Amino acid sequence: MIKRYSIFADYHQFYLWDHGASPDAPTGYTEEDTVRRIKTGPFVVVVQPERNMDVPVDFEITDAPPDLDLDAWDHVAEASLDLPSGRLEIHECTGGSVDVLAVSAGTYRVRTYHGGLGTLSEDGLDGDDHYRIVLWPAPVADLAVLKQYVDPRTVS
Template sequence: MPSHDFTIFADYFQFYIQDEPADGDLSEAWSDEAVARLLAVAPGVVGIGTVRNLDVPVSIEILDKEPILTLSSWDHVVECSMSVQSGRIVVAGCTDYFPDAVRIEVAPGTYRVRVRYSGLNSLSPDGLDGDDRYRLELWQAPAIEPTVIKQRAV
């Protein structure tokens, strides 16, 4: 169960993970529904919405099987799928230089992506400081449509 911790610059209030060679385009994927669920998807790409337009803490776990779903300590939980045919997942902010972005090696296949969000209501009045956290859990599973498991209170 490899776990990876990053600080990612969430420019435009988002960061993404993608299959390295994927050419899916998130620019059209950020519909009103996607913004509300803090999750946008395109072929081979998952965009994760954030509440800050700054560096945010991100944890990514690659798992052998679906983890136990606990909701009590999370503000918002969503799931979707991502095809990773290359065996390399790129993790980046949307304005990061792609060749320099972090890569995570995984077995090729279709992955379930669960995103858990916490501290979404902890931002300072100016929106610069907060205890927001973003935890991604990935495991191989059949494809699903984007799903909100727990909707955050706004």
């Protein structure tokens, strides 16, 4: 089942974390972290949308990895997330909790899909960017960018 959210991505980020651990979100960012559009810390994955406004996010929990349709998306990345409490919290950066979802306790893979990244206005406030997140049980693996977005406006 796909759940749809409008998430305020203040500072271009929102979090997926273990509700029981209530972790601190990572604060030190490198240029590489920003380009990847995803960052991890203990019990947390930071998703980094293009806009720091309300963004549409489709969220799905599955039993296995979804088909990898790279052509339909501008950027795709994956990271591991440990959820020992069995409660996944979607949390805004400066807002609060968006939702808490019950899952089986364990380790998961989080795949983030970013679309419409080239549709943003010059001031970055408006656009048709949209996001999809899929979570499934999986062993711990390194963070991976499966498709890297390069903004054509920044290429010289």
